[in-house]
Amino acid sequence: MASSNAGRKGPLDFVRPHLLTLAPYEAVDPPDVLAKKAGMPESQTAKLNGNENPYGPSPRVAEMMAAVNRMHIYPDPAQVAMRTALGEFLGVPKDQIVVGNGSDEIIDLVFRCVLDQGDAVINCEPTFGMYEFTAHVCGGRTITIERDEHFAVDVDAVLAAVDERTKIVAIASPNNPSGNCTPLEDIERLLAADILVLMDEAYIEFGGTSVATWVARHPNLIVLRTFSKWGGLAGLRIGYGIMAAELADLLLRAKPPYNVNQASEAAMLATLSDIDTLNQRADLIVLEREKMLAALAEMPGVDPLPSEANFLLCRMPEGRGKAVYESLARQGVFVRYYSRASLADYLRISIGTPEQTTQVIEAMIQALAE
Numbered sequence: 001m002a003s004s005n006a007g008r009k010g011p012l013d014f015v016r017p018h019l020l021t022l023a024p025y026e027a028v029d030p031p032d033v034l035a036k037k038a039g040m041p042e043s044q045t046a047k048l049n050g051n052e053n054p055y056g057p058s059p060r061v062a063e064m065m066a067a068v069n070r071m072h073i074y075p076d077p078a079q080v081a082m083r084t085a086l087g088e089f090l091g092v093p094k095d096q097i098v099v100g101n102g103s104d105e106i107i108d109l110v111f112r113c114v115l116d117q118g119d120a121v122i123n124c125e126p127t128f129g130m131y132e133f134t135a136h137v138c139g140g141r142t143i144t145i146e147r148d149e150h151f152a153v154d155v156d157a158v159l160a161a162v163d164e165r166t167k168i169v170a171i172a173s174p175n176n177p178s179g180n181c182t183p184l185e186d187i188e189r190l191l192a193a194d195i196l197v198l199m200d201e202a203y204i205e206f207g208g209t210s211v212a213t214w215v216a217r218h219p220n221l222i223v224l225r226t227f228s229k230w231g232g233l234a235g236l237r238i239g240y241g242i243m244a245a246e247l248a249d250l251l252l253r254a255k256p257p258y259n260v261n262q263a264s265e266a267a268m269l270a271t272l273s274d275i276d277t278l279n280q281r282a283d284l285i286v287l288e289r290e291k292m293l294a295a296l297a298e299m300p301g302v303d304p305l306p307s308e309a310n311f312l313l314c315r316m317p318e319g320r321g322k323a324v325y326e327s328l329a330r331q332g333v334f335v336r337y338y339s340r341a342s343l344a345d346y347l348r349i350s351i352g353t354p355e356q357t358t359q360v361i362e363a364m365i366q367a368l369a370e
């Protein structure tokens with residue numbers, strides 16, 4: 001007999017009210033979906049919208065993943081092998097390291113552990129969207145401080161915005177999407193404030209100076225790193241945080257126990273055993289970045305910004321950003337377009353192989369001529 005649901009709560013009545021209108025994070029589609037939309041074979045397209053590594057992982061990754069013989073056993077919740085190998089790679093004690101399912105998970109863990117309802121994260125826009133998204137999901141709020149006309153962090157404005165409900169300032173360096181680094185003296189100034197300073201170094205292997213070893217003398221510093229870019233492992237989701245040992249210990253207790261799977265662990269250890277290969281590829285990407293920058297700068301009305309990362313933010317002729325983006329997509333070149341008004345004329349182009357650079361340049365000439 002069918003029971004009546006009249007007067008009963010619906011499933012969404014149990015949800016935290018601020019999440020009922022949650023807009024999803026604007027993630028990028030996989031290459032087969034993008035190719036289908038463009039109506040061409042995937043092999044003819046160039047996916048340059050996710051800042052992924054065009055050379056993929058170290059060849060040792062497939063070998064070590066194939067050799068994993070304990071797939072029926074849960075991975076080590078204490079992540080000892082990974083944290084030990086990372087500690088040696090970074091020159092920091094393993095007690096300061098927590099590994100996550102992508103650095104996205106470390107952002108989520110930090111914010112979940114730190115933010116009470118209504119606490120604030122200072123966000124220096126334009127920047128990576130996950131800080132604002134995650135703060136919102138956790139019940140926090142963001143205080144937006146706009147970067148200046150060169151996309152530099154306005155340190156005075158950040159410091160002036162700190163109040164007793166401000167817990168974190170999040171800064172990507174190199175920044176996504178602008179590609180510039182925050183000067184070390186600015187980071188020092190931020191660290192003097194009574195808040196956690198989250199330095200996201202997702203692109204540090206392509207430029208800039210890491211502050212990972214500063215954690216020893218700055219207990220309010222958290223550094224995020226990832227294997228998604230330099231490591232070519234975006235699909236396996238491996239990131240990590242470096243932070244004061246007592247905070248790392250708390251995150252290790254608060255995380256889902258088996259958050260990094262055995263295949264990912266094998267991939268990370270294989271990568272760390274083949275650093276020279278990854279560094280050589282990073283050098284190729286940096287060379288290609290400078291080649292692409294020079295080629296784009298030649299185009300009338302096109303203004304690429306210098307970058308320390310594996311992508312370029314590039315200003316299109318005024319009012320043409322969206323049209324150029326759409327034309328590139330029709331030609332099978334997928335780049336990143338932003339709905340944010342201040343970036344309406346800009347496209348972000350990930351650096352690919354030399355062949356992909358040629359494809360981008362040819363497609364861009366065509367798009368600009370339309």
Ligand SMILES: Cc1ncc(COP(=O)(O)O)c(C=O)c1O
Binds near residue numbers: 101227
């Ligand atoms: C600045 C920044 N941080 C973090 C991430 C996410 O990294 P992961 O793949 O490790 O979650 C990205 C991805 O694009 C990024 O641009």
